[in-house]
Amino acid sequence: MSTQGLAFTGAFHVQNKTWTAVDSYTQEHVHPTTAPNHSTLLDALRNSRDKGLPDIATAPVVAKMYALQCKANKVKHALEFGTLGGYTSIWLATVNPELQVTSLEISEHHRAVAQENLENAGVADRVTIRLGAALDVLPQLAKEIESGAKPKLGFVYIDADKQNNWNYMDRIIALCEQGAVIYVDNIVRGGSIIDAGNPEPRVQGARQVVENAGKDERVDSVVMQFVGEKGYDGMLMAVVR
Template identity: 40%
Template structure:
């Protein structure tokens, strides 16, 4: 098995299980035309996020890492008409593109994009004493994932679902001596998740159009 086969299988799954969607295609095209890095979730992964949020019955979603809003769009579509999604993005350029994509898809009224360093935005959000979030998606800079996990727990309730993307890193997480800050941050995140008294979680390896990676999934306990 190799990358070509993984990509072909993902394409088959997408074509078989996901109906054509111009809003999603337009968002990816706009992101590419703007020169954003091609690190959006794959379409079948986006649909998984959407389904998990619906299964969760999420009314309030927090996303850390907006980029061009592709995953944001999948999550926003899972919300009821009075739901709310708060998404945090470092770069103003990315946030502007994301807003355009969300406007075009007709879901921007459900989404609050906050621009700036995510740790600052999380502290400000917590100070607002918001209603706890039902679903939290971590997909930003990996060295800060341990800190994002701490904030996710603070902003959650018993039963909140937390999902973190890109936690396998081509398998490099098994090397405790790897100096890459993305690997070190991911290992610290997984170890913190595993020992956290309020979290019950697991992680899954995946292959596909995005290569060899995986995600972690946890539920907040009482």
Template identity: 40%
Template sequence: MNISEKWNDVDVYFSTKLHTTDPVMDLILKTNSEAGLPAIDVAPNQGKFLYLLAKLKGAKNILEIGTLGGYSTVWLGRALPDDGRLITLEYNSKHAKVAEENIRKAGLANKIEVIVGPALDTLPTLKEKGISTFDFIFIDADKPNNPQYLKWALELSGPGTVIIGDNVVRKGHVIDADSEDESVQGVRQFIDLLSDESRIDSTAIQTVGSKGYDGFVLGIVKNI
């Protein structure tokens, strides 16, 4: 057994032991695959990790940058209280349509709004929707724009806001300062901003599993 197979089997082990059968989430993944969406959703245990983080935070207003087919969106939406709200931003109109249907099937259409268009165009409009701050923000879109997404996340945060960034290890290539990969450089700039930013306390966690070798950045906005 190679190391990637072992990572996958460990994910299956934990998911089998710690997750109940979840037909809704299984259906979302099936729908995404049949619609031809790329298989880049978070893994089931990572989705539940996001759900638990949002629950621990007691999040009522969640922002997600990057929807795809709504798999992580539904995990986060499940963490919301009855009066909670989640806004998710998706560039691709086809992906957004699939996500909206998945969200409806999950029974969360009353809590989740999908906004279609480039996130850097739609982010400036969010305050017009009556939400000046979010208490939980998940960044999982195109990596070259991560530095700009972080700036907007901080603009839309208050003291205690949790900010999560996905896919920050890039299979270890994040340490390569000379990489010609725009996603790697976007993540490196994202990390540099966090390193220099006095308003947020942050760290990174490397992950291995069914999605390979990658990781999350986790940060909490300070009370300053």
């Protein structure tokens, strides 16, 4: 599926006609308009745009890759940091009928729009948004997982305030099953990750999580660069040992 101009037009992202065309062509074939969640996902982007949310939703190919990763690993409980309009949550839940998603969001407006989108997608019973700063909301979720009230995490997607990338990863590893996969988005940032002197907090947040993950014996990690309709970026993938 293509997002049909509904997302990713922000100035931060370098655009390239070939990358975008390749995404359009391949998605037309691997996620055609006949896919059950196709129109629902476009509706979510349209409603998010109409309600004034920023156009920073995860790229369709990346969100689908996460959904397929959950399917391959038969994940029962996924956690997302940063709900925005619920785009990735809808992907995860629609591709995986058994999956429970917990998503953390600081903005009341984003949460409200996401809730509309989840209801429209028919997955509101399996996606729970917890409102608040993720670092404040996490201790309660941790208690519920530690007490067995909620299953351990099989998949984590970190996509909120990038300065806290490492704080989030550090705290959730203990709540994950062995073999759980953690992704941290927007790591490459057009290549700016290699600039140690770049004062931009999001660049420093990307560098910190890569450097700390590499030293951490609880996980085995890799960084993947990618190009596409969202430009040039990449993510860190970590597997819990």
